[in-house]
Amino acid sequence: MFSDALRRDAARIGAHLDEVLAKEPDLPVIHGMRYAVSGGKRLRGFLVMEGARLHGVPEAQAIWPAAAIEAIHAYSLVHDDLPCMDDDDLRRGLPTVHRKWDDGTAVLVGDALQTLGFELVLDAACHADPVVRADLALSLARASGHRGMVLGQALDIQAETAETPLTLDQITELQAGKTGALIVWSAQAGARLAQSDLKPLTxxxxxxxxxxxxxxxxxDVEGDETTVGKAVGxxxxxxxxxxxxxxxxxxxKRRASDLxxxxxxxxxxxxxxxQTLNEAAQFVISRDT
Amino acid sequence: MFSDALRRDAARIGAHLDEVLAKEPDLPVIHGMRYAVSGGKRLRGFLVMEGARLHGVPEAQAIWPAAAIEAIHAYSLVHDDLPCMDDDDLRRGLPTVHRKWDDGTAVLVGDALQTLGFELVLDAACHADPVVRADLALSLARASGHRGMVLGQALDIQAETAETPLTLDQITELQAGKTGALIVWSAQAGARLAQSDLKPLTxxxxxxxxxxxxxxxxxDVEGDETTVGKAVGxxxxxxxxxxxxxxxxxxxKRRASDLxxxxxxxxxxxxxxxQTLNEAAQFVISRDT
Known part of the structure; x- marks a missing residue:
């Protein structure tokens, strides 16, 4: 069942990230990295794991890109929450990294988590072919950079000061970058690992x-701040x-259901x-957090 | 001769970066990326190109990791200059990215330049074997992340608030991360492209x-702010x-000369x-910028 699979994968990805960051020195940036990758639904990592299972890819291999995408996602949240960006105090019900430490530490934590994402996806310990690792990392760069996630964030910032509100097409383009690109990469990763057709998962x-x-x-309209774990409205x-x-x-609601x-x-x-990925899609529009 | 080689390589790397960023949309983050990678000595990119020449690697191949390391270096400068980090207004004699645009744009510009660095080093257009591209990218992640450059920056921040000044050993460790790791990666890149022994260049x-x-x-002690292009003292x-x-x-001065x-x-x-790399080493301690 989906909720069991999500919980189990989330725990495994968390354990993998803990292990990767276990032996590091006692510095705020390292504590901040551990803090930023802990918690959360880990939906993107789950999509990697489930896409891999669909293609018969061993879990020991899939855990690397799964942990990688959670590191990249965490980096984007840490930087997004900064006072000069969205200025959020709360994330997953806890103080954001710059509130718990300071802005400079949060910049470094995000920077190091982005690097860690590429390191994890490229690590030879995952025993994927170098062709596959290079393909995963290059597609991750394209999904997260100035033609993917960062483009979406830049369009979002521009929209805040624009004189006319965005149209439906513009907001769809913005979101395809801001949240869509990493979700698409996550779902594709299993097919990439298996060097199989990307189309259905894309x-x-x-x-x-x-x-x-x-x-x-x-x-943001209907949710409760305590349950959602961040500011609403x-x-x-x-x-x-x-x-x-x-x-x-x-x-x-109708559009989400059609999608x-x-x-x-x-x-x-x-x-x-x-079946599990179908349930995941249902979950996405019925979640309260 | 070294100064000619440096100037020629710098121009070629600049042209490559311009081409990569030419077709992007009209957004502050894109303008900031172009701005941040323009100018500078491009010593790291030169080390990549010269190391590649030593190993008979074609320039058309070496230009990709050369441009990549300049993007990574530029990302680190843009974030380092932020008010919550070193708080610098001037870089290469021009306003820093956050002064010319704003802090949020500078965070995004740095983020996107880091991603671009990985994208460039992984791009199949460089015609290097995927094994080589994965090796270059993984070693770049290790050199720039929380065990390399970011570790050095974190130690630097810690030193600013420490009660006792750093010892020579501690400052050497700090600098090995902060500036050393990317310089070592740059010099190694040609040997990595040729799948040759890394030791001499390391x-x-x-x-x-x-x-x-x-x-x-x-x-910082002897330099002139106008010539150096950033604050001194x-x-x-x-x-x-x-x-x-x-x-x-x-x-x-004696220690630098011995090194x-x-x-x-x-x-x-x-x-x-x-010979050209020997001259480069002489240049490094005789430069006035």
């Missing part, structure tokens, strides 16, 4: 990523265009073996 | 990296331990073909 994750962001916008307060402001609450159907359809080549 | 660059930092400390003002405060000005001799000795297996 289509699945493209729809899933967008549904995920629509659900985030809904949570921020977008509406800023008068920012969101899927909810553009489609209405019911329209956004989940599309995501599940994309997995039909895998038949019943894709 | 020994050369280890001595060179330390000499480079000692020269930096001397410039900052370390002494802060009462920070440097090679000059620990060894005295003459002692520091340059050691660097040149390490290249003896290459004979006369190492």
């Amino acid at each position: 289509d699945y994750a493209t729809a899933l990523g967008l549904a995920f962001q629509i659900a985030d916008d809904i949570l 921020k977008d509406a307060d800023r008068g920012k265009a969101t899927f909810v402001s553009l489609l209405g609450l019911d329209g956004a 989940v159907d599309a995501a599940c359809d994309a997995l039909s080549p895998y038949g019943a073996r894709a | 020994d050369y660059a280890t001595a060179l990296g330390l000499a480079f930092q000692i020269a930096d400390d001397i410039l 900052k370390d002494a003002d802060r009462g920070k331990a440097t090679f000059v405060s620990l060894l005295g000005l003459d002692g520091a 340059v001799d050691a660097a040149c000795d390490a290249l003896s297996p290459y004979g006369a073909r190492a």
Whole structure:
């Protein structure tokens, strides 16, 4: 079942990251790295693990890119939370890295976590072929850099000062970068490890990523700060265009639900073996955190 | 001759970076990336190119890791200059990225340049074997992350608030991370591309990296702000331990000169073909910028 698989994978990825960071010196940047990668749903890491299982890739191999994507995701959150970016005090119900330490430490923690992500995906200890490791790392760079995640963040910053709110097409493009690109990479990783066709998992994750962001916008309106673990209602307060402001609450829910159907359809080549990923798609729009 | 080779390589690396960033959208983060990688001595990129020439590796291949290390170096400078880090207004005689744009843009520019570094070193367009590309990228991650450059930066921050100034051993360890690791990686890259013995270039660059930092400390005391292109005298003002405060000005100059001799000795297996790298080592301690 999905929730068991998610919990089990999250624990294994956490143990792997703990092990990687266990022997490091006693410095704030190292403590901050450990802190930033602990907790969270680890949905991206789970997508790596489950995509690998679909392709018969051993878990001992998949754990490396799974831990890598969680390090990259954590880096983006640490930097995103900085006062000069989104200025958030709370993340996963705990003080953000710059609140617990300071801004300079948070910059370094994010920098080092990005590097760690590439290190993990390239580590020969995963016993994947160098061709596969180079392919995983190059696609990760493309998904997370100025044509992927960072592009989405830059468009997001630009939107905050724009005179007219974003259109639905613009917000879709923004989110495809900001959250979509890493989710798509995560889902593809198993197929990359197996040097297999990327299309079904790419289509699945493209729809899933967008549904995920629509659900985030809904949570920002309907969610409870204590449960969500971070500030809510921020977008509406800023008068920012969101899927909810553009489609209405019911329209956004319907769109998210249609996207989940599309995501599940994309997995039909895998038949019943894709059951857990189908449940994951349902989870994404029904979560309360 | 060294100065011609440096100028020629710097121009080629600049052109390569311009080409890579030419077709990107009109956003502050992209302008900031172009700005941050323009100018500078490009000593690290030159070491890549020259190490590659020593091993008969084509320039069309070496230009990729050369551009990559300049992107990584630029990322570290953009983040280092932030108000929450070293708080510098001037770099290479021009306003730093956060002064020309803002802190949030500078965080994103640094993040995207780090990613670009990995993308460039992994790009299949360099026609290096995937084994070589994975090796270059993994070693780059190790040199730049929390066991390399970021470790050095973290030790540097810790030293600023420490009650007792650093010892010579501690400052040597700090600098081996902060500046040494990327210089060593740069010098090794040609041997990695040729899948050849790394030892001579590693020994050369280890001595060179330390000499480079000692020269930096001397410039901070003796240099002229306009020529150096950044603030000088900052370390002494802060009462920070440097090679000059620990060894005295003459002692520091003697140590740097001994290190340059050691660097040149390490290249003896290459004979006369190492002439340009020998000159580079001399340049490192005689530069005024």
